[in-house]
Amino acid sequence: MFRVNENYGKLQGSYLFSTIARKVAAFTEANPDKKIIRLGIGDVTQPLTDPVIRALHSAVDEMGNAETFHGYAPDLGYAFLRETIAENDFRSRGCNISADEIFVSDGAKCDSGNIQELFAEDSRIAVCDPVYPVYVDSNVMAGRAGNYNPETGRYDRVIYMPCTAENGFAAELPDEVPDIIYLCFPNNPTGCAISLEQLQRFVDYALKNGSVIIYDAAYEAYISEEGIPHSIYEAEGATKCAIEIRSFSKNAGFTGLRLGYTVVPKELKCGDVSLNSMWARRHGTKYNGAPYIVQKAGEACYSPEGKQSIRELVGYYMKNASAILEGLRDMGYTAYGGVNSPYVWLKTPGGMSSWDFFDYLLENANVVGTPGSGFGAAGEGYFRLTAFGTHENSLAALERIRKL
Ligand SMILES: Cc1ncc(COP(=O)(O)O)c(C=O)c1O
Numbered sequence: 001m002f003r004v005n006e007n008y009g010k011l012q013g014s015y016l017f018s019t020i021a022r023k024v025a026a027f028t029e030a031n032p033d034k035k036i037i038r039l040g041i042g043d044v045t046q047p048l049t050d051p052v053i054r055a056l057h058s059a060v061d062e063m064g065n066a067e068t069f070h071g072y073a074p075d076l077g078y079a080f081l082r083e084t085i086a087e088n089d090f091r092s093r094g095c096n097i098s099a100d101e102i103f104v105s106d107g108a109k110c111d112s113g114n115i116q117e118l119f120a121e122d123s124r125i126a127v128c129d130p131v132y133p134v135y136v137d138s139n140v141m142a143g144r145a146g147n148y149n150p151e152t153g154r155y156d157r158v159i160y161m162p163c164t165a166e167n168g169f170a171a172e173l174p175d176e177v178p179d180i181i182y183l184c185f186p187n188n189p190t191g192c193a194i195s196l197e198q199l200q201r202f203v204d205y206a207l208k209n210g211s212v213i214i215y216d217a218a219y220e221a222y223i224s225e226e227g228i229p230h231s232i233y234e235a236e237g238a239t240k241c242a243i244e245i246r247s248f249s250k251n252a253g254f255t256g257l258r259l260g261y262t263v264v265p266k267e268l269k270c271g272d273v274s275l276n277s278m279w280a281r282r283h284g285t286k287y288n289g290a291p292y293i294v295q296k297a298g299e300a301c302y303s304p305e306g307k308q309s310i311r312e313l314v315g316y317y318m319k320n321a322s323a324i325l326e327g328l329r330d331m332g333y334t335a336y337g338g339v340n341s342p343y344v345w346l347k348t349p350g351g352m353s354s355w356d357f358f359d360y361l362l363e364n365a366n367v368v369g370t371p372g373s374g375f376g377a378a379g380e381g382y383f384r385l386t387a388f389g390t391h392e393n394s395l396a397a398l399e400r401i402r403k404l
Pocket of ligand 1: 042106107108109110112132184188216218246247248249255259260
């Protein structure tokens, strides 16, 4: 008789966004006349930009011609894209990253879920609390998280680094030394960023203690302030202790197109073992490359025109973020984030629980957000609104909240 991976039984409930979808579906069925505004899931709403669309069309035409047809893509990504990424996202910022340290993929979710495969089964992980759920759940599935304690809302083998209003939502260095530290800045869900000095402290800690950092920079394009690192490799020594994950979803609107990449520096080693070689091997075995047409679309994001179009796209969402942040503060809410990221993290009013506020907002304002507690115990009492809606909807949602 076959047996299943029993670690799956340790996952808590259904994935956060499935629960939200279920609640919204039930509400819509009971109230078919109500028009819901969704500021919950971090999906974009604006179309792909012109330079991207032109690159896609042209790549599609190439695929229809025997001379320019492309079959399987190289597992690790086309050189034209890896070179462009290394130059524009890293070397131009003074980070010494080369094309053969870039691994192109179909997005940051897969990479951030899969990367744990490189590490020993009994590794201890540390995560921010609240946290993007993929880091924890992928380690639960792999058997690293231990048992879930319903009283604390935590897994007993995971080291949590609370991100609270008191510490400016910048995680503090853990007392207990982890093997793997997951960081995401600018952060989902709190929308807060950390300074280069704060990031350097994590890098120094990892180097001193022999930990590896998995740095998710999916929201890098939203950084608007000086002094906020765009890449972990801006911190000294990070190429010896950090892996960085990036996405084309939030900057260029590729959520439906699917493209991302992971940087595994060649200097990152465990003894003699190169993690770059391990990830290359893993990619080669389990992944057959992001589609040619999508990689051409990715390359188009780096032309002068492509960069300008991305600035405009990000600017559109950041206008929403400012409107939401300022609007909520005007109404007397305590709200954070929204300056270097498309997320606003607000304190629920009157000590309401995150899910109670979710229901209250859904029922009375017909606005969908995300309960902070869905991201971890320290998210209780908070609520996330995203700036990824249309500008009209963002303003309309605010008006509805104002009237409550
Ligand atoms: C922190 C973080 N990482 C990764 C992702 C997923 O990105 P992708 O669309 O590239 O899979 C998200 C999506 O919401 C995210 O918030």
